[in-house]
Each structure stands twice: as structure tokens, then as C-alpha cells.
Amino acid sequence: MSKSSSKLSLDKKHNITGWIFLTPAALLIFCMSFIPMIQAFLLSFKMGKGNALKPAEPIFANYSRMFADTVFTQSIKNTFFYLIIQVPIMLILALILASILNNRQLRFKGLFRTMIFLPCATSLVAYAIIFRTLFANDGIVNLVLVNLGILNSPYSFLTHATSAKVIIIIGLLWRWTGYNMVFYLSGLQNIEYSIYEAAKIDGASPVQTFFRITVPLLKPTILLTAIMSTNGTLQLFDESVNLTDGGPANASITMSHYIYNMSFKYVPTFGYAAAMSFLILILVAILAFIQMKVGDKRD
Amino acid sequence: MTKGKKILMYGFLIIMSIISVFPLLWMVIAATNKSVDVTRGRLLPGGYLIENFKNLIAAQDVGGAMINSFKYSVILTVISLVICSLAGYGFEIYHDKAKDAVMSVILLAMMVPFVATMIPLFRMFSSAHLLNSTLGFILPTLSTPFLIMMFRQSARSFPHDIIEAARIDGLSEIRIFFQMFIPTMRSTYAAAMTITFMNAWNNYLWPKVIMTDAKSQTMPMVVANLTQGYVTDYGMLMLAVLICTLPTAIVFFCLQKSFAEGITGAVK
Amino acid sequence: MKKKLLSLLMAGAMTATMFAGCGGSDGSDASADKADDAAADKADDAAADDAAADDSADKADAAADDSASAGGQKLTVWCWDPAFNIFSMNEAAKIYQKDHPDVEVEVIETPWEDVQTKLTTAATSGALDTLPDILLMQDNAFQKNVITFPDAFTDLTSSGIDFSQFAQGKTAYSVIDGKNYGVPFDNGAVVACYRTDILEQAGLTIDDFTDITWDQYIENGKKVLDATGKPLISMQAGECDLIMMMMQSAGSSLFNEDGTANITDNETLKVVMETYKELKESGVLIEVNSWDEYVSSLTTETVAGTINGCWIMASIKTSEDQSGKWGLTNMPSLVGVDGATNFSNNGGSSWAVTSNCQNTDLAYDFLKSTFAGSTELYDNIISCGALATYAPAGDSEAYAAPDEFFGGDAVSKKIVEFSTKVPSNITGVYYYEARDAVATAITNVINGGDIDAELKTAADTVNSQMQ
Structure with missing residues (x-):
């Protein structure tokens, strides 16, 4: 779409219509997210346990506390390790799968x-x-590796720091690649199939088609999934709790898992938990901002 | 396509499918076995399915939980799609600096971990007497930045010519949305429906906090109940999980054609 | 829909003016008049229930002496595990209903973690009216919850329940500032279970494992390992159940009486860590990845035994084909530690009455006549493996019955006897913080870390989290 046509539609009436269209959703988000968020923000300037809260002294005490908290700094490192390794692999894999499955000649697509x-x-x-x-x-993975001669004796995957993290990444890839593929598949439907046919006639290889057509045209969807996955990974909770319980020795614990412990498992320290949550918000916001700058251009 | 490439492609897909499905297959097999055999790593189907089912029905109100889960998830999905797609459409089609800024602010809403906002939200809901209600279940996730953004991104590929033509024909803006946008964006709606339904169905943290009464339990809560004992009956648990997984799988299977082979023919 | 949205918006705006966590108690009455909105008929029900509860409370007051005979009375209970806690609660209800046919007990199945989450959420948002009348609480979390949320619980000291009938080490979990807040329920006395058929192959019997020390245990363990290739015990890596059991067997805790952490210069803890390390290095103990794997190591005969709270017997018994092959005795004692015994505790839970209970007389009477007064109840629930900490129950015939699974031994009686000898310890408010920190320390020690340095780190972590 061109700039001139969008300028044309920008008369006052349409502008107001636009606002009306987004009001119900925006209002709901305001009530369900922003009001609690503001309360959590105010809470992050309070200290104390359970209901016995008092203003933090100094005011940023909860914020400075987290950098001295070795478990929390470990959780930041772990979370970024997952982010850097898992998100790119997952998105590329999902993209490849989607473009293969978009092929009309393929059988058993469904x-x-x-x-x-x-x-x-x-x-x-x-x-x-x-x-x-x-x-x-005595699980299947060890059985296979030992029988193939790769390992001499079973390896205790979840009790070693690196392998525990790797298992979390494998778990994430296994669980979420198909999920992201859905967005790409649906995004591909908005691209005219004839473009692909034309490229084929022009003798473009599948790899060329992928990089010259699929990726550029799917850019809005790729941006969407990149922001979502970044957000999802920085708030990662389920895998840390259920696969490794943060272990061994906090080697795989995530930020959200630690925040949850601070709120519900341990004696509740909501002020501190809220402060840590806002650090996550800031981190995601920065990353999302960069991604938007790179990928959200209308041209 | 050459034969070699074809083999490569199918090979890749088959390997990916096996990796994806293998753990689920294990789950199905486990559901047919006795608990002690599951812990002993039995990988063959057993004859214990009926027994597991009887035990499950006796231990948990699976029927009630399924009905609840269906009710909450369907209502949430339908309303959510309308509200969010309308907003996404509004953000993109009528975009200007102000609306782009609002969009960025809305995106912020998803960046705070839910554990941090849960308690203020709970206080709000309990003082509004919304505990144990459908409305209480759906309200927090009715409008999500994620869905809004998804529709905003896909509205980018909705041709402006159609809108212009419709306006010349005298269609009102809201009718353009309902009569032109929704039918054209079938694939996006189908994908959004699948994802929203799945998220609603599997939602656990919020329901478990606001559903304080036994009659309002959802399917994931039933599954969680089964893991809490001193003794876990793995066969029964896997059957419950299987029952809990089926609806989303069926929804996906029915809708996948619509979003993966969407007819964009209307757009010319 | 719009109307509802508006009312919610108002409620939201209202709560926004209150700082989170100040325990705004005015929230619920102010919005009560909004409940007429038809969309939330459930909410109406809830309000009606409240009203009904108020009514019945009034009635109960009126009929002060004979409260239990007032009509249409109901107790709601949160607990988990249908085969165990819920089963027991329903049995208790049946017994109580014989004399009080009007009383209804509604059990709402709620996993322990959810009980904790809901309790925290309700207490911090000032919505205590969402709590049930009675809830089951893990003993390890009792001090934490009562001290953090004193408003959420009812003091049971003068409720007429005779707490002296329970094992003292067990009652101690729910006593705060000399007041009783919990009615002890399930027994977590530690038992050591062994596969006697495997021991036999190494020329050992269950007697060689009775009243022994950890040194003897390791020595025996090596014999079993040589003869059969099977370790004696499996433990979940990263969890410190065994560490805590060893600690308590010598009456030692991770906290001092005054609530300060007792980790760095805790000699018992050092001995425990060294013992654990030796167990691991000798191969007598294997670490597994998860609880599922731990259970499967028992059912698949990967190990020759285990040491855990007596509730583990229920998992062992799922292997019906192993009946008669198991033996049960007490756990080994620490070497070179004052007050070392062969008895300890792991897990277990107690009933708490919440401050939301409108009809406390009924709740007290119910608990007094069942869990704290009915040997019949304990005889009925022994079938599900629930063992009493209520001393009179141990004298009944049901407890003296031989258990074929454990070679015809009267294990129930034995366990009740064990539980009376368990040294009491201090869980402290920060039990879970300390437990996790020590679990991290032991993982690092196993991987070659220095015990003193790791304990120092653990103490630092706990102290920082106690802020």
C-alpha cells in the first residue's frame, strides 16, 4: 500500500471511526492490565512481608536489592541464555516448516x-x-545413546547444569515450533500463490524463493512472532517449574519462576517481586522496541 | 520438483512429525496401562484403558469439568476475536502517529509477568463479586495485545483498494469490516481462533485462583488434582491428559485447512 | 455487557485508589450493592451464601450450648488427594453425621500448591471471605502462613480440643507463640523400607538395618552393591528430603529459636552433608532426576530400599507382585552428633480453621469429635494408608493387624510408635527459603564444592531473602 492512499483515508471521520473500533479492546486492557500494573508498580516501592508493608527506604531499595541477589542474577543469565539460543532456532524452523507445508503439491498436508x-x-x-x-x-534417550556407543554409562541430564538448560531449550522447541508455524501458515495465505508460481517459472530455487519472497512478505508476521517469543521467553515459567524445578542448584531457574517463589512459595515479599517484574517489563520493552524499529515499517 | 528434493522434503517432514508425535504416542499408550507398568517403562499398549477410565470418572467430575472448559473457552474465543480484530483493524487501517503510540502502550500490557498483576486483579474481581463466574474467567484475557497485534499485522496485507471501492459503493465503515474484512481474512481468523481456544482451554493460573468452588473446575484443574496425591496413578493421569488434549487437537484439525489453505481469491 | 463493564470499571477505579497490599477491607461492602447486576448470577449466589452463613452463625450463637443441632449447617473444606486426605475427610463427615444428620461437609478438591496460592491471594487482597471453613496445610508451611497472615486463622487453643493426645513433635508444627492453630492429621514419621529378598543375597537381614548408624548403613550398602549391583537407596537430585530427615533425627534445625538462620556453624548440618556425600560417592545412594523416576526406581527394583515419610508405603504397595518381599524398620542415626536418634519426620499435614469460618463452634466440635477424638475414624481410614498421630488410635486392633506386604509385620503399630519418638524441630517462617538454599549447597558439594564455603553461600542467600 502506498503512502498517498493511506493519507487519503485519513480524514477526520475515519480517524474517529478508528478510535471507536479500538476502544472496547483498549478499555479492557486498561482495566485488566494497566490498573493492576499501576498497583504493582506502586507496590514495588514497598518493603516487608505479607501484609506488613512499609515504604521502601531508600525508595529504590527493591530495585537495588535485585542486583545483589545471586539467585536473581543467575536467573537473568539463564533466561537470556534461553532467549538467545532458542528463539532464533525456533522461528527459523517454524518458517521452514510453514513454507514446506504451504506447497500445494504436497500430500498429507493436513x-x-x-x-x-x-x-x-x-x-x-x-x-x-x-x-x-x-x-x-533409564529413559529412552540414555538407552539409545548407550546402545549407539555415544555414552559409556547413562548420563543424568537433569542434574547437570548445561544439559538441564539444553533440555529446557529442547522442550521449548518441541512445544512451540508448531505454534509459531500456525502464524506463518496463515500469513502465507495472504500472499498470492501466483507469485510463487511465477518465481518457479523464472527458475528460482526454493532457497531463493524462501529468502526473496517468503521472508520479506511475511515480515509483519515474523515481527509479531519475534516479539511474542521474546516476551514469552523472558517470562518463561512453566518449563523451569515443571521440567527441572530450576535445578540443579538454580542452574536453570528463570526470572518468573523466582518471582513466583518470592510471592507464593516463600514468605511473600510482594514489593520485591513487583520490582523484579518491572525489570522484566523494561527488558522486554527494550527488545520489543528494537524489533519494532527494525521490522515495523510500512512501505 | 526433482525426486531427490521430494525425498528430502518428505524425509524432513516425517522426522519432524515423529519427534512431535512420539511423546504423545507414549501418552496414549500410558493411558491404556496400569500405573505400575507405566512407571516400569512399558511401551506396549495394555488392556487397562477401561479400568483407568472407570477410576478417573469415579475420582473426578470429568464431565462437569469438560462442560465448564468448553463453556468458558468458546465464549472467550468468540468475543475475544470480535473485539481484538476490530481493534487490530482500527489500528492498521486508520493508522496515524497517535494510534501507533497507543499500540505501543498496549503492547506494554503483556510484558509484566502475570504473577505480579494477579493479586491486584483478584482484589478487583472479588470486590466485584465475579469469583466463580464465566465473566470472571474470561475478562482478563478477553482483549490481549497479542491478538490485537496479530490482526493489526495481517490487516497490513488487506488491500486498500477494496476499502476505497466499498466506500464508493456507500458501505459504512463497520459494514466494510464485517462484510469485506472478516471474509477476506478467514485464514487469520481461523489461526487466531485455534490459538485463542487453546490458550483459554489450557489456562490454569488464573482459573485456579478465582474458581473457589468445586462446580466451576476446569479440565486442567482436574489434571492438576490427579498429580497431587502421595501416590500418582500414572495410567489414569495420562488418560485425563489425553481427554484434556483432544478438544484442542480436534479444533486444530478442523480449522487447519481454513488457515493453511485459505482462499484469498476474493482479493484481486 | 456494557453495564457490567461499567461496574467493573468502577470497582477497578475504586481499588486503584488503594495501594496494593494495604489490606483494603472496605472493598467488599462498597461493591456489594453492585451485585444486583444480573450478568453475574453466580456472584448473587455467593452473596446469598454469605447471607445464609451469617444467618446460621446467628442461629449457632442463639443455640450456643447445642450448636451442632441447629439445622442446615455446612462446613467447606479445602484439601487434596482423593485417595487419602479427601477420603479421610469424607469418612470423618460420615462419622460426625451419625450424631449430627443436619451437618453437611463439602470438600473442594484443591491441590496443595493451589491452597497456598489461594490463601496468599485472598489474605493479601483482603478477601478472606473467599476462604473455606477448614483447610489442610502442609506442616512445613504452617509457621510461615500463620505468622505472615495472622488474620486468616483461628486460634484453637481454647476450642476444647485435647492436643496432648497427639505426638508432641507433630503438634509442634502448628503451635505458634504457644497457641495451637492446627489439628494434626497425617503422619510423616520416617520409615526405612528394604527389599528383604535382595538383602538376603548379600547375607543380610532387616535386623542388620535396625537401630544402626549411617556408618553401618554405608558398610551394609557396599555389601549389597557388591553382591547384587543394586544401590540401597535413591533420592531425587536437587531436593533435600534426606538432608532434612537426617537433621531432624538429631533434633537439629536450620533456624534458631529466635528465628535467625542456623546454617554456617551448624555442626549437625556439616555431619549430614558429609554423610550424604559419602553415601553418594560410595554408590550406596543414587540420585535420580525427578519424583516419577524415584517412584519407578522402587517399582522396577533398581534399588534395594528407601527412606522416607511413612506415606511412601502407598507407592511401594502399587507393585502388588512384590508383596511379602519388603521389610520395614527405623532409619539410621548420625554418628558423632549429640541427641542423634533413629527417628525423624518428613511431610505430613494438619487441619486449620480459617477466620472466615462463621460457625466456629461447629468446626471445633467437628474436629474434636473426629480427627481429635474418634479412634473409629482412624480405624476406617487405615485402609488408605493414613496413619494417626493421635495416640489413642495406635492402641486399637486395626493397628496391630499384620501387613502381609511387609512380611506379616504389624507396621502400623510400629510407625505410630516411631512417631512418638521423633525429636521436634523448628521449621521457622523461612523454611522453604532455607530448604532451597541447602539443596543448592548439597548439589554443589556433590559436584566437588567445599562444605563450609557452600554453607556460607546458603546462609547468605537465606539472610538476603529474609529481608
Whole structure:
């Protein structure tokens, strides 16, 4: 779409219509997210346990406290480790799968799609049990690796720092790749299939088509999934709690998991928990801002 | 496509599918076995499915929980899609600096971990007497930055010519949205519906806080109940999980054609 | 819809003016008149229930002496585990209803973590009216919750319940400032279970494991390992159940009486850590990744035994084909520690009455006539493996019955006996913080860390979290 046509539609009436269209959603978000957020923000300047809260002294005490908190700094490191490794792999894999499955000549498309999507429909409870079973000392993964001669004796995956993190990443990839694929598949439908046919006639290789057509035209969707995955990873909770319980020795604990512990498992320290939550907000906001700057251009 | 490439492509897809499905297959097999056999790592189907089912029905109100989950998820999905797509459309089609700024602010709303906003939200809901109600379940996730952004991003590929043509034909803005945008964006709606339904269905943290009465339990809560005992009956648990997974899988299977082979023919 | 939205908006704006966490108690009455909005008929029900509860409370007051006979009375209970806690509560209700047919007990199945989340949420948002009358609480969390949310619980000291009938070490969990807040329920006395058929292959019997020290245990363990290749015990890595059991067996805690952390210069803890390390290095103990794997190590005969709270027997018994092959005795004692015993505790829970209970007389009477007064109840629930900490119950015939699964031993009686000998310890308010920090320390020690340095780090973590 061109700049001139969008300028044309920008008369006053349409401007107001636009505002009316987004009001219900915006109002709901204001009530359900911003009001509680403001309260949480105010809370982040309070100290104390449970209901016995008093103003923080000095005012940023909760914010400075987190940088001296070794468990929390460890959780930041872990979370960024997941973010940097897992998100790019997952999005690229999802993109490749989506473009393969978009091929009209492919047979059993529906079956493949459903199978690849299924992991994210599985309830967390089952997924956690299944993964722990697979990677147990006498689990299938060890069985295979030992029989293939790669390992001499079973390796205790969840009790070693690096392998525990890797398992969380594998878990995330397994669970969320199909989920992201859905967005790409639906995004691809808004691209005229004839473009692909034309490219084929012009003798473009699948790789060329992928980089020259699919990626640029899917840019809005890629941006969407990138922001969502960044947000999801920085708030990662389920995997840390259910797969490794943050262990061994906090080697895989995430920020949200620690915040949850501080709020519900330990003696509640809501002021501090709120302060840590706002650090997550700031981190996600910065990353999302960068992603928007790079990817959200109308041209 | 050459034969080699074809084999490569199918090979890749088959490997991905096996990796995706294998754990689920394990779950299905476990649901047919006795708990002690599950812990012993039995990988063959057993004859214990009926027994597990009887135990499950006796232990938990699965029927009631399924009805609740369906009710909450369907209502949430329908209303949510209308509200969020309308907003996404509004943000994109009538975009200007102010609206882009509002969009950025809205995006902020999803960046605070839910654990931090849960308690203020709970206080709000309990003082408004919304505990144990459908409205209480759906309100916090009715409008999500994620869905709004999804529709905003996909509205970007909605041709402006159609809008112009419709305006010349005298269609009101709201009718353009309902009569032109929604039918054209079928694939986006189908994808959004799948995702929203799934998220609503699997939502756990919020329902478990506001549903304080046994009659309002949802399916994921039933599954969680089964993991809490001194002894876990793994066969029964896996059956419950299987039952809990099926609706989302079916919804996906029914809708996948619509979003993966969407007919964009209307757009010319 | 719009109307509802508006009312919610108003409620939101109202709450926004109150700082989160100040415990705004005015919230609920101010919005009560909004409940007429038809959309939330459930809310109306809730309001009606409140009114009904108020009514019945009035009635109960009126009929002060004979409160239980007032009509249409109901107690709601939160607890988890249908095969165990819920089963027991329903049995208790049946017994109580024999004399009080009008009383209804509604059990709302709520997993322990959800009980904790809901309790915290309700107490911090000033919505105590969302709590049930009675809830089941993990013993380890009792001090934390009562001290953090004193408004949420009812003092049971003068409720007429005779707490002296319970094992003292057990009651101690729910006593805060000399006041009783909990009615002890399930027994967490530690038992050591062994596969006697596997021990036999190493020329050992269950007697070689009775009243022994950890040194003897490791020595025996090596024999079993040599003869059969099976370790004696499996433990979940990253959890410190065994550490805590060892600590309590010598009456030692991670906290001092005054609430300060007792980690760095805790000699018992050092001995415990060294013992654990030796167990691991000798191969007598194997660490597994998860609870599921721990259970499966028992059912698949990967290990020759285990040491845990007596509730673990229920999991062991799922392997019906192993009946008669198991033996049960007490746990090993620490070497070189004052006050070391062969008895400890792990897990267990107690009933608490919340401050939302409108009819406290009924709740007291119910608990007094069931969990704190009915040997019949304990005889009925022994079938699900629930063992009493209520001393009179241990004398009944049901407890003396031999258990074929454990080689015809009268294990129930044995366990009740164990539980009376468990040294009491101080869980402290910060139990979970300390437990996690020590779990981190032991993981690092196993991987070659220095015990003193790791304990110092653990103490620092706990002290920082106590801020």
C-alpha cells in the first residue's frame, strides 16, 4: 500500500471511526492490565512481608536489592541464555516448516500440520512427565545413546547444569515450533500463490524463493512472532517449574519462576517481586522496541 | 520438483512429525496401562484403558469439568476475536502517529509477568463479586495485545483498494469490516481462533485462583488434582491428559485447512 | 455487557485508589450493592451464601450450648488427594453425621500448591471471605502462613480440643507463640523400607538395618552393591528430603529459636552433608532426576530400599507382585552428633480453621469429635494408608493387624510408635527459603564444592531473602 492512499483515508471521520473500533479492546486492557500494573508498580516501592508493608527506604531499595541477589542474577543469565539460543532456532524452523507445508503439491498436508502442531496442545502436566521420563537415567534417550556407543554409562541430564538448560531449550522447541508455524501458515495465505508460481517459472530455487519472497512478505508476521517469543521467553515459567524445578542448584531457574517463589512459595515479599517484574517489563520493552524499529515499517 | 528434493522434503517432514508425535504416542499408550507398568517403562499398549477410565470418572467430575472448559473457552474465543480484530483493524487501517503510540502502550500490557498483576486483579474481581463466574474467567484475557497485534499485522496485507471501492459503493465503515474484512481474512481468523481456544482451554493460573468452588473446575484443574496425591496413578493421569488434549487437537484439525489453505481469491 | 463493564470499571477505579497490599477491607461492602447486576448470577449466589452463613452463625450463637443441632449447617473444606486426605475427610463427615444428620461437609478438591496460592491471594487482597471453613496445610508451611497472615486463622487453643493426645513433635508444627492453630492429621514419621529378598543375597537381614548408624548403613550398602549391583537407596537430585530427615533425627534445625538462620556453624548440618556425600560417592545412594523416576526406581527394583515419610508405603504397595518381599524398620542415626536418634519426620499435614469460618463452634466440635477424638475414624481410614498421630488410635486392633506386604509385620503399630519418638524441630517462617538454599549447597558439594564455603553461600542467600 502506498503512502498517498493511506493519507487519503485519513480524514477526520475515519480517524474517529478508528478510535471507536479500538476502544472496547483498549478499555479492557486498561482495566485488566494497566490498573493492576499501576498497583504493582506502586507496590514495588514497598518493603516487608505479607501484609506488613512499609515504604521502601531508600525508595529504590527493591530495585537495588535485585542486583545483589545471586539467585536473581543467575536467573537473568539463564533466561537470556534461553532467549538467545532458542528463539532464533525456533522461528527459523517454524518458517521452514510453514513454507514446506504451504506447497500445494504436497500430500498429507493436513496430517503433517496437525502432528507438528500437537505438542503445544498437550497439557503441561503430560509434557513435563513425558520429558522427564525420556531423559531419565533409564529413559529412552540414555538407552539409545548407550546402545549407539555415544555414552559409556547413562548420563543424568537433569542434574547437570548445561544439559538441564539444553533440555529446557529442547522442550521449548518441541512445544512451540508448531505454534509459531500456525502464524506463518496463515500469513502465507495472504500472499498470492501466483507469485510463487511465477518465481518457479523464472527458475528460482526454493532457497531463493524462501529468502526473496517468503521472508520479506511475511515480515509483519515474523515481527509479531519475534516479539511474542521474546516476551514469552523472558517470562518463561512453566518449563523451569515443571521440567527441572530450576535445578540443579538454580542452574536453570528463570526470572518468573523466582518471582513466583518470592510471592507464593516463600514468605511473600510482594514489593520485591513487583520490582523484579518491572525489570522484566523494561527488558522486554527494550527488545520489543528494537524489533519494532527494525521490522515495523510500512512501505 | 526433482525426486531427490521430494525425498528430502518428505524425509524432513516425517522426522519432524515423529519427534512431535512420539511423546504423545507414549501418552496414549500410558493411558491404556496400569500405573505400575507405566512407571516400569512399558511401551506396549495394555488392556487397562477401561479400568483407568472407570477410576478417573469415579475420582473426578470429568464431565462437569469438560462442560465448564468448553463453556468458558468458546465464549472467550468468540468475543475475544470480535473485539481484538476490530481493534487490530482500527489500528492498521486508520493508522496515524497517535494510534501507533497507543499500540505501543498496549503492547506494554503483556510484558509484566502475570504473577505480579494477579493479586491486584483478584482484589478487583472479588470486590466485584465475579469469583466463580464465566465473566470472571474470561475478562482478563478477553482483549490481549497479542491478538490485537496479530490482526493489526495481517490487516497490513488487506488491500486498500477494496476499502476505497466499498466506500464508493456507500458501505459504512463497520459494514466494510464485517462484510469485506472478516471474509477476506478467514485464514487469520481461523489461526487466531485455534490459538485463542487453546490458550483459554489450557489456562490454569488464573482459573485456579478465582474458581473457589468445586462446580466451576476446569479440565486442567482436574489434571492438576490427579498429580497431587502421595501416590500418582500414572495410567489414569495420562488418560485425563489425553481427554484434556483432544478438544484442542480436534479444533486444530478442523480449522487447519481454513488457515493453511485459505482462499484469498476474493482479493484481486 | 456494557453495564457490567461499567461496574467493573468502577470497582477497578475504586481499588486503584488503594495501594496494593494495604489490606483494603472496605472493598467488599462498597461493591456489594453492585451485585444486583444480573450478568453475574453466580456472584448473587455467593452473596446469598454469605447471607445464609451469617444467618446460621446467628442461629449457632442463639443455640450456643447445642450448636451442632441447629439445622442446615455446612462446613467447606479445602484439601487434596482423593485417595487419602479427601477420603479421610469424607469418612470423618460420615462419622460426625451419625450424631449430627443436619451437618453437611463439602470438600473442594484443591491441590496443595493451589491452597497456598489461594490463601496468599485472598489474605493479601483482603478477601478472606473467599476462604473455606477448614483447610489442610502442609506442616512445613504452617509457621510461615500463620505468622505472615495472622488474620486468616483461628486460634484453637481454647476450642476444647485435647492436643496432648497427639505426638508432641507433630503438634509442634502448628503451635505458634504457644497457641495451637492446627489439628494434626497425617503422619510423616520416617520409615526405612528394604527389599528383604535382595538383602538376603548379600547375607543380610532387616535386623542388620535396625537401630544402626549411617556408618553401618554405608558398610551394609557396599555389601549389597557388591553382591547384587543394586544401590540401597535413591533420592531425587536437587531436593533435600534426606538432608532434612537426617537433621531432624538429631533434633537439629536450620533456624534458631529466635528465628535467625542456623546454617554456617551448624555442626549437625556439616555431619549430614558429609554423610550424604559419602553415601553418594560410595554408590550406596543414587540420585535420580525427578519424583516419577524415584517412584519407578522402587517399582522396577533398581534399588534395594528407601527412606522416607511413612506415606511412601502407598507407592511401594502399587507393585502388588512384590508383596511379602519388603521389610520395614527405623532409619539410621548420625554418628558423632549429640541427641542423634533413629527417628525423624518428613511431610505430613494438619487441619486449620480459617477466620472466615462463621460457625466456629461447629468446626471445633467437628474436629474434636473426629480427627481429635474418634479412634473409629482412624480405624476406617487405615485402609488408605493414613496413619494417626493421635495416640489413642495406635492402641486399637486395626493397628496391630499384620501387613502381609511387609512380611506379616504389624507396621502400623510400629510407625505410630516411631512417631512418638521423633525429636521436634523448628521449621521457622523461612523454611522453604532455607530448604532451597541447602539443596543448592548439597548439589554443589556433590559436584566437588567445599562444605563450609557452600554453607556460607546458603546462609547468605537465606539472610538476603529474609529481608
